[in-house]
Amino acid sequence: MQLDLNLLTALDALLEEGSVAGAAARLHVTAPAMSRSLGRIRRTTGDQILVRTGRTMTPTPYAIAVRQQVHELLHQVEGVLAPSREIDLATLERTFTLRWHDSLIALSGPALLAAVRGQAPGVRLRFVAETSGDTPELRRGEVDLEANSNRPGAPDIRAEHVGESSLVIVVRRGHPLTRVRTLTAKRYADAEHINVSRRGNLGNALDTALAGLGVSRRVVATVPTEAAALEFARGSDLLVSVPEATARPAVADTGLAVLPLPLELPLAPVYLSWHQRYDTDHAHAWLRGLARTALARCEAP
Template sequence: MQLDLNLLAALDALLEEGSVAGAAARLHVTAPAMSRSLGRIRRTTGDEILVRTGRTMTPTPYAIAVRQQVHELLHEVQGVLAPSRELDLATLERTFTLRWHDSLVALSGPALLASVRAQAPGVRLRFVAESSTDSPELRRGEVDLEANAGRPSAPDIRAESVGETRLVVVVRRGHPLTRIKTVTAKRYAAAEHVTVSRRGNLSNGLDDALARLGLTRSVVATAPTEAAALEFARGSDLLVSVPEATTRSIADLGLVALPLPLELPSATVYLSWHQRYDTDQAHIWLRELARTALAVSGES
């Protein structure tokens, strides 16, 4: 039997997306073409691969069992058919899309852009906002690099630690808490707070930590970014708890950082990418520059 390697890519996309339409969009083909590929895969394997359950499609036990193997095989085939070549940064023309936490963009983005411009002037960077929901852009190739405090769980997404950060409390200069020698958990909880949440959540892990001490706090507002939350704190007596690295230039805004009176572990910052780029020389180069920029921003 002569096998078509295109079916391997189609099977990978179908198993990742869980639908014909999603797989077609990922591989930039029409839905009818992907439907025909699914038919061929079914005839080749003797398995339905995806079955209709209401409005969605569910992978069969066989499909679930071979999903990781399909990932790995496709990655190996791509490595054979597209071997790495020496990278010429002076002539490289490419656009990379980076989805980073907004504080990391503000702190590390300028250094990364400066390094990229100095070494490869034909490369462009697209920094895009984080999504409010989990999204598959890394798998689809729509995002090249992610950087945030969340470690991805998907087996085909690479992730490495590039630093750690801890939370501090930020208040306006002259806030009543700045006149207190020690800000206790009780005083922290008694104040009014603004939280940072892209989804508008009024509670987070800080509330869990306070609850363990028998305390609750009053959250009067949420902001979608740390920059916006700092502006709320700047013009009021609200407290905002943010990563320490974010506070590097808050003095210019008339803000002060205080220790967070809660025992919380440091948050690890991860750099993530899809495994398809493991051997991509341009991507390897960008990852190294990103590691350097993120590591410098994480230094206290």
């Protein structure tokens, strides 16, 4: 049986107003038109819905039993066919999953969480670690927002450039290189290094740049996160080269110092990525705006 959703609207008005004339006025139709709708509803449901008692009409037991259900169904249908263009942040309850590079979580995560809690206390953020390779969680809807240096190439993934940062060297306080007047590329390469790579790579763009100068560095270890690499540097003479955005909060702690990188390298970009299904999701767009502001802190001063 094919159902006419207009009958649901008419039934809701009839049950709310308790009369054909009242329902007609509410929906801005004529009384005969509403009377015809009531006739169709009676034939569809097999119930009189409203029966005359003197000069008024009284709902049947069936009509009383389904009144609230009809109202809720109509509200759901309207939400599907005519979604709201506004969101009530004060009552919004939702959990967003964010897969960000660990340095971006450390630098921008607290600011994002504070902004979210200040506007929408019912929203929760679920930060998850990056994986060792490209994964389809964005496409499957398991991750809402990604933030890292990689620009996705898939046509259904949106990517927005939100910041960039230059690389610097982080060493322990008192490291021999902190006492040299000019740090050259050769002095930098001759030191021992620890590399940051979630895939376990021992080399990166730094090695390509050094090779162009005729020198090479010795990477003695690789770790998956910058936080771990900084701990290695804190207790040894190892050098770790990280984005300046990561170094700034790290050296606020005792035991670390920042040195300029003696190489000309392109700035490290930061991209915010999401699946196109969320383009018109207003809660998601709100979160993207807050994330964009928080990630702007990644840019070097």
